[in-house]
Amino acid sequence: MTARILDGRAVSAELLEQVRQEVSEFVDEHGRVPVLATVLVGDDPASHTYVRMKANRSAKVGMRSRRIELDAGITTEMLVKQIHDLSEDPEVDGILLQHPVPDHIDERAAFEAIAPAKDVDGVTRTSFATTAFGEGGFKSATPGGIMTLLDAYDIPLAGKHAVVVGRSAILGRPVGMLLLTQDATVTYCHSRTVGLAERVAEADVVIAAVGRPGLIRGEWIKPGAVVIDAGYADGSGDVEYEAAAERASYITPVPGGVGPMTIATLLAQTVQAAREREAAHRPRTAPERV
Numbered sequence: 001m002t003a004r005i006l007d008g009r010a011v012s013a014e015l016l017e018q019v020r021q022e023v024s025e026f027v028d029e030h031g032r033v034p035v036l037a038t039v040l041v042g043d044d045p046a047s048h049t050y051v052r053m054k055a056n057r058s059a060k061v062g063m064r065s066r067r068i069e070l071d072a073g074i075t076t077e078m079l080v081k082q083i084h085d086l087s088e089d090p091e092v093d094g095i096l097l098q099h100p101v102p103d104h105i106d107e108r109a110a111f112e113a114i115a116p117a118k119d120v121d122g123v124t125r126t127s128f129a130t131t132a133f134g135e136g137g138f139k140s141a142t143p144g145g146i147m148t149l150l151d152a153y154d155i156p157l158a159g160k161h162a163v164v165v166g167r168s169a170i171l172g173r174p175v176g177m178l179l180l181t182q183d184a185t186v187t188y189c190h191s192r193t194v195g196l197a198e199r200v201a202e203a204d205v206v207i208a209a210v211g212r213p214g215l216i217r218g219e220w221i222k223p224g225a226v227v228i229d230a231g232y233a234d235g236s237g238d239v240e241y242e243a244a245a246e247r248a249s250y251i252t253p254v255p256g257g258v259g260p261m262t263i264a265t266l267l268a269q270t271v272q273a274a275r276e277r278e279a280a281h282r283p284r285t286a287p288e289r290v
Contacts, residue, residue, distance in 0.1 A: 003227070003248040004153075008145075011152045012260035015268060020061040022271045027062065034274035035064045036094045036120065036267070037086045041079060041101045042072035051098050057263050063270060066092065076106040080113040087115035093277060094120030094270035099170070108169075117277060120269040123170050132177040138269050143175035145261025146207065146228055147182070153250060155205075155226055158183035163199055165189045165216065165238065166209030171230060175207055208238035218243020227251040230258045 027033055036058055038051050051067065058065040068086075070079065079101070086095050095118045101107050116126040122140035130137030139147070150157065162184040166172035176186045189199050200206055200220040208216050208229045213236035221227060221239075227248045231238030237254030245251050252258055 003245040003251040006149055006153060006250050006252045006257055008149055008252060008257040008260040011149055012264035015148065015264040016057065016061055019264070019267050019271055023062040026271060026274060030278055033062065033064045034093045034271055035066055035091055036096060036270045037066045037068060037092045038096045038098060039068045039070065039083060040098045041070045041074060041105065047098045054096070054263055054266065057267060061267055063267060072102050076109055079105060079110050083110060083113035087113065087118055092118065093274040094118050096121045096266065097123070118273055120266055120273050122174065128169070128174055131174050134181040139178065139265070140170045140174040141266045142171050142230055142258060142262045143178050145265040146175055146230065146258060147178050148265065149261050155250065157205065160184050160204040161187065161202060162205040162207065163187045163189060163203035164207045164209065165200070168209065171209045175209065210238050212238055214240050216240065218247060221247040223247050224249045228258065229254050232259070
C-alpha cells in the first residue's frame with residue numbers, strides 16, 4: 001500500500017480563491033477592506049517568515065494586513081495593552097499574535113487580551129470553549145485547517161478511533177475537540193504516555209502535533225490509517241514519512257500538508273469576523289406599525 005497524498009497546497013488554494021471572492025463581495029457591500037493585525041514580538045527569523053507569508057497571502061486575497069513589531073524585551077503588561085488597543089480599534093477585524101513569544105512573556109495573558117470577536121486564530125479560552133461545545137466561533141487555525149483538509153478528501157470520521165499525539169492549547173487539545181464533534185472516538189497521547197507505539201497502532205486516524213522530528217515511527221501506523229502530520233521542526237515532521245506512507249491510506253507531506261491550510265483558515269476566519277462585526281453594528285430596522 002502506498003498512501004494517497006493529502007495535498008494542503010491544492011486544497012488551500014481553493015479555499016483562498018473562495019476567500020478572495022468573499023473579500024471582493026465584502027468590499028462592494030461595505031466599502032472597506034477587511035483588516036488583519038499581526039503582532040510580532042522579538043526577532044525570531046522563523047516568526048518573521050511566517051508573518052511575512054501571512055501578509056503576502058492577505059494581499060493576494062485583497063485583504064489588508066497591519067503589522068505590529070515589538071521589541072523582544074517588552075513586558076507582558078505592555079503587550080497586553082497593545083493587544084487590548086487592537087481589540088478596541090474599529091478598523092481591525094482580526095488579531096493574530098505570532099507565537100511563540102519570548103519566555104518572559106505570559107503568552108496566555110496576551111492571548112486572552114484578544115477580543116473573542118477578533119480571535120481569528122482561535123487561541124482564547126472562549127474560542128476553545130465554543131469549539132468544544134460545537135457552538136461555532138473561531139476554530140484554532142491549524143486544527144480548523146486539518147478538519148477542512150479531511151473534509152476535502154471525504155474522509156469519514158464518525159466511529160473512527162483518532163489518536164492525537166500532543167496536547168498543546170492551540171493544536172492538540174482543540175483538534176481533539178473538533179474530532180469529537182464529528183463523532184470520532186479520541187485518545188490523547190503526550191510526553192508521559194506509556195506505550196505510545198501501541199496507542200498509535202490502534203488508530204484509524206493519527207494526528208501528530210508535537211514538533212519532534214521522527215517521533216512517530218512508520219512501523220507503528222495501522223495499515224489503512226489516515227496520518228496527519230502537524231509537527232514541524234528542523235524542516236521535518238513528527239512522522240517517519242516514507243515508512244508511514246507505505247502503510248497509511250492517506251498522509252500529509254511536510255511541508256505542503258497542514259501548513260498551507262493554517263494560513264487559509266486564518267484568512268477565511270478574518271473575513272467571517274469582518275462580516276459578523278458589520279452585522280453586529282448594523283442598525284436594526286424598526287418594525288412597521290399596522
